[in-house]
Amino acid sequence: MLAGLQTKSIVRRTLGKLALTLFAAATAFAAPGQAQAEDITMWSWRQEDKAAYAKLIAAFRKHHPDINVKFEAFEAANYNTVLSTALAGGTGPDVVQVRAYGTLGVGKPDYLVPLDKTMVPEFANFPDSAIAAETMRADGKLYAVPFASQTMLIIYNKELFEKAGVTPPNTWDELVAVSKTLKEKGINPFGNGTATAWQNETIVGALLSSLIGRQFEQDVLAGKADFTDARFVGALARLNEIKEYFAPNFSGVDYAASQQFFAAGRAAMFAGGSFEIANFLRQNPKLKLGLFASPVAKAGDERLVALFYDGGYAINAASKKRDAALKFLRFLGTPEFGTAFSNELQNISPIKGVVFENPLLKEVATLNQSAMSYIMLVNFRYQEPTGSVLLQAGVQKMLAGKATPAEVGAEVTKGIATYYAPFKK
Amino acid sequence: MQTDYRNREKRRRAAWIAFLILPPLAIMLTFVVWPLLSALSAAFYRWDGMAQGDFIGLKNFADVLFGEHFAALTWRAFRHNLFVFFALFVVQNSVGFLLAWFIYREPFGFRFHRIAIFMPVILSTVLVGFLWKLFLDPNFGLVNQLLDMAGLGGLRQPWLGQETTALPALVLANAWHWIGFPALVYLAGMQRIPREILEAAKLDGCTGWQILTRVVWPLVTPSTTITLTLLFIGAFNWFELPYIMAGLDGSPYGSTDVLGLYFYRTAFGNQTAGIQDFGHGNALAVLMFLFIAVFATIITQYLRRREVAL
Numbered sequence: 001m002l003a004g005l006q007t008k009s010i011v012r013r014t015l016g017k018l019a020l021t022l023f024a025a026a027t028a029f030a031a032p033g034q035a036q037a038e039d040i041t042m043w044s045w046r047q048e049d050k051a052a053y054a055k056l057i058a059a060f061r062k063h064h065p066d067i068n069v070k071f072e073a074f075e076a077a078n079y080n081t082v083l084s085t086a087l088a089g090g091t092g093p094d095v096v097q098v099r100a101y102g103t104l105g106v107g108k109p110d111y112l113v114p115l116d117k118t119m120v121p122e123f124a125n126f127p128d129s130a131i132a133a134e135t136m137r138a139d140g141k142l143y144a145v146p147f148a149s150q151t152m153l154i155i156y157n158k159e160l161f162e163k164a165g166v167t168p169p170n171t172w173d174e175l176v177a178v179s180k181t182l183k184e185k186g187i188n189p190f191g192n193g194t195a196t197a198w199q200n201e202t203i204v205g206a207l208l209s210s211l212i213g214r215q216f217e218q219d220v221l222a223g224k225a226d227f228t229d230a231r232f233v234g235a236l237a238r239l240n241e242i243k244e245y246f247a248p249n250f251s252g253v254d255y256a257a258s259q260q261f262f263a264a265g266r267a268a269m270f271a272g273g274s275f276e277i278a279n280f281l282r283q284n285p286k287l288k289l290g291l292f293a294s295p296v297a298k299a300g301d302e303r304l305v306a307l308f309y310d311g312g313y314a315i316n317a318a319s320k321k322r323d324a325a326l327k328f329l330r331f332l333g334t335p336e337f338g339t340a341f342s343n344e345l346q347n348i349s350p351i352k353g354v355v356f357e358n359p360l361l362k363e364v365a366t367l368n369q370s371a372m373s374y375i376m377l378v379n380f381r382y383q384e385p386t387g388s389v390l391l392q393a394g395v396q397k398m399l400a401g402k403a404t405p406a407e408v409g410a411e412v413t414k415g416i417a418t419y420y421a422p423f424k425k
Numbered sequence: 426m427q428t429d430y431r432n433r434e435k436r437r438r439a440a441w442i443a444f445l446i447l448p449p450l451a452i453m454l455t456f457v458v459w460p461l462l463s464a465l466s467a468a469f470y471r472w473d474g475m476a477q478g479d480f481i482g483l484k485n486f487a488d489v490l491f492g493e494h495f496a497a498l499t500w501r502a503f504r505h506n507l508f509v510f511f512a513l514f515v516v517q518n519s520v521g522f523l524l525a526w527f528i529y530r531e532p533f534g535f536r537f538h539r540i541a542i543f544m545p546v547i548l549s550t551v552l553v554g555f556l557w558k559l560f561l562d563p564n565f566g567l568v569n570q571l572l573d574m575a576g577l578g579g580l581r582q583p584w585l586g587q588e589t590t591a592l593p594a595l596v597l598a599n600a601w602h603w604i605g606f607p608a609l610v611y612l613a614g615m616q617r618i619p620r621e622i623l624e625a626a627k628l629d630g631c632t633g634w635q636i637l638t639r640v641v642w643p644l645v646t647p648s649t650t651i652t653l654t655l656l657f658i659g660a661f662n663w664f665e666l667p668y669i670m671a672g673l674d675g676s677p678y679g680s681t682d683v684l685g686l687y688f689y690r691t692a693f694g695n696q697t698a699g700i701q702d703f704g705h706g707n708a709l710a711v712l713m714f715l716f717i718a719v720f721a722t723i724i725t726q727y728l729r730r731r732e733v734a735l
Contacts, residue, residue: 138473193586201697251586251677252562254585381699389695396678
């Protein structure tokens, strides 16, 4: 009985809505000149950001009450497939959140609207490396407004450092000394494990960037050096020396377990990305966290973090609402948006002039001022075998004691040489 | 009058048959045959990520079988699949057969054992994967703790972290999950054997082992046809468990990489390391399909003939 009543009321409500929609449509046809709120859709792979985007979009609507943005998110792992299929079929959203570097996750350039500084003057707000990240390799054109950067660094537990009477190290030798003291006091120095392949790449980026150096990256890109270079192999050798300070049985400790080690206060340091901060604090809000960049070989060397960009916002070439989409994109490039974005999502916006509320984000932004790129992701992720695949497996093997640093360097070089001309010899 | 009625009856029968066959046929064509054919055709093109390029004939197939970089991974994965097939044959099917024999003889509490053995089969692979990942955790996992308790602490291992133990650990987890299935099929086979045959064998003075190997085993060949064929297909299509427990790369450093993982990350890309490459991925999928279809047919034909020979 009750169910019957409910059904009836639902039917009535639905009919009411239908009538309203028809009425709205009729008036829209009747008065085409009149300003109507225009709906544009935006697709993303970040389902967890839905609530934050509702606020960010509300801020945009203050400037453009005539444009309404609908945020739709898909499962991250399937996003590229869903998006590419939609774009190939000539459908899809108006504004597309795309991945960074090379293909942007859409395959072909013609699916997106090429952009430049005349269309989006806000590009001036971004550093060159961010712009480069949203440039398609196939045609060298810029397609998206960048959104977040991620930084590879070392996160440490301030309370455990105090308890052991140590301070954040500056040089590699100091790092070894700090690790030794922590271990003697019964604290795991690093929470890191190596069972999850991609963690091995983050460990290299976080711990070794200062040892590898910016010059090495430039030499590789100029074709003057490869990964058998003493700077790269030497850095791997240093990493190999400190593996005893990783989580116990680290070769069998996967990503989730290593996160728990650190978040539970059982390890003093974690070599990883700035994206971990929010995650650690969610698991254990009482953690007092500090950050430092990879230690240098000798005092006075440049300290570096490894940096990459997460992705950007682009316009679907098939969109019939390009103007509205462009207005939205320009807003996404303003410091106003960058500040709101960073504070809502605890992510680093690369936009110049962004003000961070979170002191840890402020620290990351400071460290970002001397950065090299997260080398394989930024430069060698365009063809198989990607530099990332090679480095991850190589380092995992080395830390398991099954390969020497020199062998890893040779293996990485050999793999990349199958498509990278300067390495072919 | 009579023929009229018969004709109508015939037509009705034809309509019924059409009604029963056409919809499933349509579904098969749309959801099985068409995707297979489109995968086949996609394998003949160059792909730039998800974007289709020029027709390149058999190049993708040649690459994944013999090309630089690809071939080494393909054959490594294939060897791992072979290992998985033979290892599962021993620990899953053979032990399943012995378990079936154990239960068939109705020992004390056999009803409980029958349920206990079959229980894991109904769990989802995702659940089993996570469960065993927890069990095998080197620091807090049940397996290492049990070793400690048994005074065998020296045997503690980071099971999923070293190349010597990772793939065998996955095989054991899979066997734990599925062993109830061959056991059940064999049990059904054994229950079909007329009791008189077994009694006659006993009267002739056969030992328990002789009865098992000379009488029971040959008489349950139809069950073997089923379990072995399904095991073959399962072992070469293996994907979920290694994906959950070892990750898309077949961690550590490729020692658990099987064709399923390799195909998946080649075609759809590994977010944390790789790129999308539909051409080579589809070529791998087609080769896997052909290999499984051909060999599964051969195995079935061979085993069927054995059944008849009895």
